[in-house]
Amino acid sequence: MPTVLITGGHSGIGLDCSKDLAARGFDLVLAGRSPARMQIVAQELRSAHNVDVLLVELDTSSLASVRTAADECQSLLQRGEIGSLVAVICNAGGRFDGDVRYSEDGYELTFATNCLGHFLLVQLTVPLLAARGRVVFTASGTHDPDTMDGRMVGAAMKPDAFALANDGKDGSRPLSAGKRYSTSKLCDVMYAYELARRLERAGSSVSAISFDPGSIPSTGFLRDMPKAMQWLANTRLFGWVSRRMGVVTSTSKFSGTSLAQIATEDQYPTGSYLQANAGTLTKVRSSTVSYDEQIAVTLWNDSKDLVGLIPDEEPAELR
Template sequence: MSTVLITGGHSGIGLAAVRVLAAKKIDLVLAGRSPDRMGEVADELRAAHGLRVTTLALDVSSLASVRVAAVQLRQLLGSGEVTSLDAIACNAGGRFDGAVSFSPEGYETTFATNCLGHFLLVELLLPYLSENGRVVYTASSTHDPDSLDGRLVGAVVEPDAVALATTGKGGAKALPAGKRYSTSKLCTVMYAYELDRRLRTAGSSISSIAFDPGSVPDTGFLRGMPKPVQWLSASAAMKWVTKRIGAVTSDAQFSGASLAALVADPDYADVSGKYLQANDGTLSAVRSARLSYDEQRAAKLWDDTKHLVGLTADEEPVLLR
C-alpha cells in the first residue's frame, strides 16, 4: 500500500487531490495547522474508502514545527502506524498581503511558508522516501515574468534567499506582496530542479517535480484580499476574461486531480526535473521561466537556504551532500 504525505490537504487543491488519491486506495498523511478540519477530512476519507489516514500537526512557516512533525512521522514509520512514505506533496502555501510579517524564526512570512518550511521538510524526510518516491512542489505560473500571470501579480526579483527572508526587517522597505509571492514561486521551481540534479548525481531514482496548478480563484489563495476582489476573481465573467487574455486557468477539481496524478500515477514516473502545468483542462510539461534554469543561481539558493533553516550535518541526507 502506498502512502502520500501532503501539506495543506484539507482544503482547496489539496483536498481535491486527497479525495482522488483516497479513491485509488492510497493511504494518506495530512499535514497542516488546522487539526479540526484535518480530522474531519480524515474521517470522511476513512469512512468512504476504508484506508489509513493520519493527521500531522504542521505549520510550514515555522521551522520548529517542521522539525517536530518530521520526528513524529519518523516515529509513525518506525511503529508501522504509517506503513511507508512514497511521495511528499509540498502543496501548502499562500500570499500574504498587507503589512509585512515574519515567521516565528524571524523570516518574512511568504518566503518562510512557501519555501523554507518545505525545503526543510524534504531534507528531513528524504531518507525515508521509498526507492522510487516522488517529491512534488506546488508552484505557480506567476513565477515567470514573461507570462501574463507574472506581469499581473508582480514581476519577480533576484531569487536571493537571504534577501527574500529578511525583506522588511528592521523597518526597511519590504518588497510588495505580489513580488514576494511570485519570487517565492520562482524559488520553488528552482528547488525542484536543483533537487532533481542532486538526486541524479547521487544515482537516486526519486523524482522531483514542479507543478503549476494554474489560477484557481475558488480556493483560499485570495482570502487575504478585500471581499469585492474575492467575489470578482471567482466570478464566471472574470474567469472568461482571464482565459481569453492568456492567463493560465484551472479549477480546484482538475488541478487537484493533476496533483494526485503527479504524486501517484505510473504515467508520471519519468517527469523528474520537469514543470507540469494544469491549464484549461490539460496537464502537460511546459517550459518554466528562463531564470529558473540558471544552475548557478539555483545552487546558491539551495546553499543559502540550508543556512537559513539551520540544517545540521546530521540532518542533511547523505545522498545530497
C-alpha cells in the first residue's frame, strides 16, 4: 500500500491528519520524539483501519536524529516493510517561549526545530518518493506581517539562516519568541517554494506545497504560555473575537483532514500556499517577501551549510 511519512503525526493536527490518511487506506510512518505516545496512536490506527503503522524516532531539532531517521526510512523501504512513499509531511514544530534556547547542534531551538531539521529531512527523503509524490510543509499565517495573524504574534524578520541559527549569541538581544516563530514559518514557506522550483527545473513529478492550518488553540502551540492564556484561548469568546479581528481560525479536525488531502490528492498544484480558514481550504497568496527568489536561494544555500549537507546527501534534482 502507498505510505505517508509524517513528523508529529501523533498529536494535534498531525494526529487528525494521520487518522484521515489511515481511514482512506494509507499506511503510515509516524516520526516523532515520543515513541511511547506514538505507539498508542499506532495501535489505535491499526485496529480501527487495518493499516500498517511504523514508528521512527525523530527529533527535528537534532541533525543527527534526522539523519538516523532518514536512514531508517530508507531501510524500511529497501526491506519492503513499507510501500511506495507517496508523501513526506513536515508537520512537527513548536514555539518556545521564555529565554532563548539552543539545540544540541548549537542553533536557536525554534529555527532548528521548525526549519533546519525538516530542511535536512527533505533533502534525505526526496529520493525515496514515488513518482507524483508530495512534500508538504506545515507553515502558518503568522509568517505574513501584513496580516492580523502576523501582527499579533510578532512581525517576521528577514529570513537570514545564519542570523536566525545564532540568535541571541555573543551578548546580542534575541528576537522575541513570537518573532522567532513567525520567521521560522516564513522560512518554511520559502523552502517549499524553492523546492518546487528546483523540482520543476529538474523535470521531477514531485510536488512541494506549504499549508497554513490556521489558529487552533487546542493544539500544542500554546503549551509554553501561561495557564491563564491557554484557558482563555480555548474559550468561544476568544474564537469569536479572533475571527472579528481577522485572525485565520480553524479546528484541528478540519485542518488535519485538509493536510491529508493536500498530501495525497492531485488537485493542489506544486508551489501552492494553501490555507484552512473557517471550514474552507483555499489557495491564497503568502507574504510579499516569500516570493523573493534571490532571498530563497540564499536561505536554501545557507541552510545547506548549517546542516552540513555533503555532496552524497544532496539529491541531483535539488542542486
